[in-house]
Amino acid sequence: MKxxxxxxxxxxxxxxxxxxxxxxxxxxxxxxxxLKAHGLxxxxxxxxxxxxxAKKAMECxxxxxxxxxxxxxxxxxxxxxxxxxxxxxxxxxxxxxACKDHIILDVGSTKAAICKVAVAHSKGSHFVATHPxxxxxxxxxxxxxxxxxxxxxxxxxxxxxSNKKALSWAENxxxxxxxxxxxxxxxxxxxxxAYVSHISHITSFALANTVLEKEKEDEAIFEMASGGFESxxxxxxxxxxxxxxxxxxNKENVLxxxxxxxxxxxxxxxxxxxxxxxxxxxxxxxxxxxxxILK
Amino acid sequence: MKxxxxxxxxxxxxxxxxxxxxxxxxxxxxxxxxLKAHGLxxxxxxxxxxxxxAKKAMECxxxxxxxxxxxxxxxxxxxxxxxxxxxxxxxxxxxxxACKDHIILDVGSTKAAICKVAVAHSKGSHFVATHPxxxxxxxxxxxxxxxxxxxxxxxxxxxxxSNKKALSWAENxxxxxxxxxxxxxxxxxxxxxAYVSHISHITSFALANTVLEKEKEDEAIFEMASGGFESxxxxxxxxxxxxxxxxxxNKENVLxxxxxxxxxxxxxxxxxxxxxxxxxxxxxxxxxxxxxILK
Numbered sequence: 001m002k003x004x005x006x007x008x009x010x011x012x013x014x015x016x017x018x019x020x021x022x023x024x025x026x027x028x029x030x031x032x033x034x035l036k037a038h039g040l041x042x043x044x045x046x047x048x049x050x051x052x053x054a055k056k057a058m059e060c061x062x063x064x065x066x067x068x069x070x071x072x073x074x075x076x077x078x079x080x081x082x083x084x085x086x087x088x089x090x091x092x093x094x095x096x097x098a099c100k101d102h103i104i105l106d107v108g109s110t111k112a113a114i115c116k117v118a119v120a121h122s123k124g125s126h127f128v129a130t131h132p133x134x135x136x137x138x139x140x141x142x143x144x145x146x147x148x149x150x151x152x153x154x155x156x157x158x159x160x161x162s163n164k165k166a167l168s169w170a171e172n173x174x175x176x177x178x179x180x181x182x183x184x185x186x187x188x189x190x191x192x193x194a195y196v197s198h199i200s201h202i203t204s205f206a207l208a209n210t211v212l213e214k215e216k217e218d219e220a221i222f223e224m225a226s227g228g229f230e231s232x233x234x235x236x237x238x239x240x241x242x243x244x245x246x247x248x249x250n251k252e253n254v255l256x257x258x259x260x261x262x263x264x265x266x267x268x269x270x271x272x273x274x275x276x277x278x279x280x281x282x283x284x285x286x287x288x289x290x291x292x293i294l295k
Numbered sequence: 296m297k298x299x300x301x302x303x304x305x306x307x308x309x310x311x312x313x314x315x316x317x318x319x320x321x322x323x324x325x326x327x328x329x330l331k332a333h334g335l336x337x338x339x340x341x342x343x344x345x346x347x348x349a350k351k352a353m354e355c356x357x358x359x360x361x362x363x364x365x366x367x368x369x370x371x372x373x374x375x376x377x378x379x380x381x382x383x384x385x386x387x388x389x390x391x392x393a394c395k396d397h398i399i400l401d402v403g404s405t406k407a408a409i410c411k412v413a414v415a416h417s418k419g420s421h422f423v424a425t426h427p428x429x430x431x432x433x434x435x436x437x438x439x440x441x442x443x444x445x446x447x448x449x450x451x452x453x454x455x456x457s458n459k460k461a462l463s464w465a466e467n468x469x470x471x472x473x474x475x476x477x478x479x480x481x482x483x484x485x486x487x488x489a490y491v492s493h494i495s496h497i498t499s500f501a502l503a504n505t506v507l508e509k510e511k512e513d514e515a516i517f518e519m520a521s522g523g524f525e526s527x528x529x530x531x532x533x534x535x536x537x538x539x540x541x542x543x544x545n546k547e548n549v550l551x552x553x554x555x556x557x558x559x560x561x562x563x564x565x566x567x568x569x570x571x572x573x574x575x576x577x578x579x580x581x582x583x584x585x586x587x588i589l590k
Contacts, residue, residue, distance in 0.1 A: 133521040153519055182518055189519075195506050196520040200527040203498055206559040208582035210552065211490050213559070222588045223477055224448060224484075225491040226428040230589050231526050232495040237586050240579035247575065251567045257505065258564050262557060264501040264508070269553050272546045280542065284535035287503035291532050293517045294525050 017042035020072035020079045022091065024048040024057035025242075026136060027107055028082030029144025032062040037146065038176045047072050048141075056141040073098045078169065081106040086245035089114050096123040103166040105130055109193060109242075110249045111157045111186035118161055125163040128170040131155040131189065132179060133197075139239035150178035157186040194253035199261060201235050201243055202254065208236035312337035315367035315374045317386065319343040319352035320537075321431060322402055323377030324439025327357040332441065333471045342367050343436075351436040368393045373464065376401040381540035384409050391418040398461040400425055404488060404537075405544045406452045406481035413456055420458040423465040426450040426484060427474060428492075434534040445473035452481040489548035494556060496530050496538055497549065503531035 019041040021028045028046070035041040046063035048054040054066045069091075072079055079095055081088040085108040092114060095104050104127045106114055111129050118124035132154040136143060154174045158167065171181060184192070211233075215221045247254055271280035314336040316323045323341070330336040341358035343349040349361045364386075367374055374390055376383040380403040387409060390399050399422045401409055406424050413419035427449040431438060449469045453462065466476060479487070506528075510516045542549055566575035 133519050135521075135523065152521060155519060184515075188515075191513075192516055192519050195509055195516050196524045199502065199505070200523045202560070202563050203502060203527055205579055205582040206556060206563055207494065207498060208585040209559045209562075209578060210494070210556045212581065212584055213555065214490055214552075218486075220479075220483075221487055221490050224428050224450060224487050225588065226430070226447060228430065228495045228530055229491045231529060232498055233585055234526060234589060235523055236582040237589065238579075238583075240576050240583070243579060244572065244576050247563075247567060248570065248572060251570075255564065255567050257509075258560065258567070260508065261502060261505045262560055262564070264504045265497070265553065265557055265560070267504075268497050268501055268542075269550065269557070272542060272550050272553070275543065275546075277539065277543060281535050281539050283504060284500050284533075284538060286507065287500040287531040288533075288535065289507055290503040290528055293520065294529060294532065 014043065015075060016077050018045060018076040018078075019043075020045040020047060020067065020076035021063065022047040022069070022072065022079065022081045023083035023087075024050075024053050024062060024141045025082060025239075026139050026143040027132070027134075028080070029057060029060070029062045029141045030134075030146075030148035031080060031082060031107065031132075032057075033144055033146050034149055034177050035173075040173055040176055041078075043075075045072055045076055053141050060141055060144065062141055062144055069094070070098075073102065077101065078103045078105070080104075081108070084108075084242050084245045085110045085114065085249055089117050092117050092127065093121055096121045096126060099123045099126045102126055103128070103169050105170055107132055109197065109246045111155070111189040113249050115157055115161070115186040118158070124161055126166055127158065128162045128166050129157040129186065130170055130174070131157075131193070132174065137234050137237040139242065149174070152179055153182050154179040155182045155184060155189050157184060157189050159183055190250050191253050194250055194257045198246060198250055198254050199257040201238055202247070202258060203261065204233050204235035204238075208233050309338065310370060311372050313340060313371040313373075314338075315340040315342060315362065315371035316358065317342040317364070317367065317374065317376045318378035318382075319345075319348050319357060319361075319436045320377060320534075321434050321438040322427070322429075323375070324352060324355070324357045324436045325429075325441075325443035326375060326377060326402065326427075327352075328439055328441050329444055329472050330468075335468055335471055336373075338370075340367055340371055348436050355436055355439065357436055357439055364389070365393075368397065372396065373398045373400070375399075376403070379403075379537050379540045380405045380409065380544055384412050387412050387422065388416055391416045391421060394418045394421045397421055398423070398464050400465055402427055404492065404541045406450070406484040406488075408544050410452055410456070410481040413453070419456055421461055422453065423457045423461050424452040424481065425465055425469070426452075426488070427469065432529050432532040434537065444469070447474050448477050449474040450477045450479060450484050452479060452484050454478055485545050486548050489545055489552045493541060493545055493549050494552040496533055497542070497553060498556065499528050499530035499533075503528050 024046045032044045044063045045067045088106045118127040134152045319341045327339045339358045340362045383401045413422040429447045
């Protein structure tokens, strides 16, 4: 008779190859697909409070199973939070409290607040704060994309508090997905994100409102809209449930950029008002230097 | 012995199937390709003051021959101006003076000023003011694209002064290229263009300057830039030689939109400053309505 392997050991082997993702949205769903595609997990579990999203995530075959938080901590060795930043900050202590040998990650767009939560917790070393620099204006499980992260950057902000095992796991996950790692402090991240991501969303939201306001008196205003308009306004479709907490948490940095942006717009305004063609040309030629960054 | 056809008649038949394009840039080059692709011209001539661009246009096989303005009027029955709006306004009277049975078109991004020039000229009925709603942030002959205009809108502003033959030719050209025609007054065009095109360029130029300004003290600012940033800033690569005259000519409308846009941005600013989460959410949800326009 073959000697049977104790169930506990079988469960533990399986647990080491299981990753749970909290939040079956654009990022969580795309991460689930990438984990499977790159053999980073044998089993991927999804935690999703919204029943319709949970059902959709299973239908789209993003995950193998929908579980609750307790189930995730029991069955998975890695738990990744892909939920709005304020929700992640609230959930993190709960996960850390239940933490044994787990690795906990977040993928949110602000990092200072969540790093503070981790540092303040006795088991904070199990946590790695990360921000993969990819997204679209769409949300929900149906927005998940295959190969979303390949070739993109990911910011890691936890060098100083994450334990070696957790940090290595996160680094390996992202490099296996074809991402390049950027290390910076949480404060640096939040400042940079304000300049190259958060402000773009504010300008898009505001531009959409500008034109929608005009539409109230002139219904045909969108008839002529083409690629340029679409490009500058598409982020206005972004999900307020995700972006509201980002703006509020990063409000100091966002306000700094927003003030600078308004003052740059006022330079254009002043040039037009004063017919200062020379300076207007200079402003545009300076902006052309962005070609150095965007090929 | 076969009776020979007089050279004049041969030349005239050829002339009826020849179109000249003044300006071998993004739009002129793409139009040249489309004219050939759709069999709208047997021969396409290019007029280009810049010698390097002229050479490039021939190398890229955009046109059959580079000629000067006189050559264009002599050899072609249709002349399309694809040059900066202020240059087109200057050239139009010259073309109309030399006009016999010619059809003259422009494709510029402002329409009020050029329509005024046409109306004031005794041969203004030969002119059709048009604006195909397609473009990219790139310029020059190498930026020309095959199939650029298909599925896009084109605005025609000359119903009231163009003669029937000229108008029909323009309408046929654009519909054959797969464009849908929008008719509006030059003033309506310029107002609408300010809202769905010109302001997008101003915000992109200003956003590029905002971040480039920050880069002076923080070189790593662009490390994290990804798709969202690229989308809102790409128009900042646009050619000042083309956009400067557009902004100056349409400055009243552009200033109106710019003022509205700044005031929309200030609403976001005020929400952040006052931590007015409710109103911030409302602003974002309102902006989401753009989904109705951009699918």
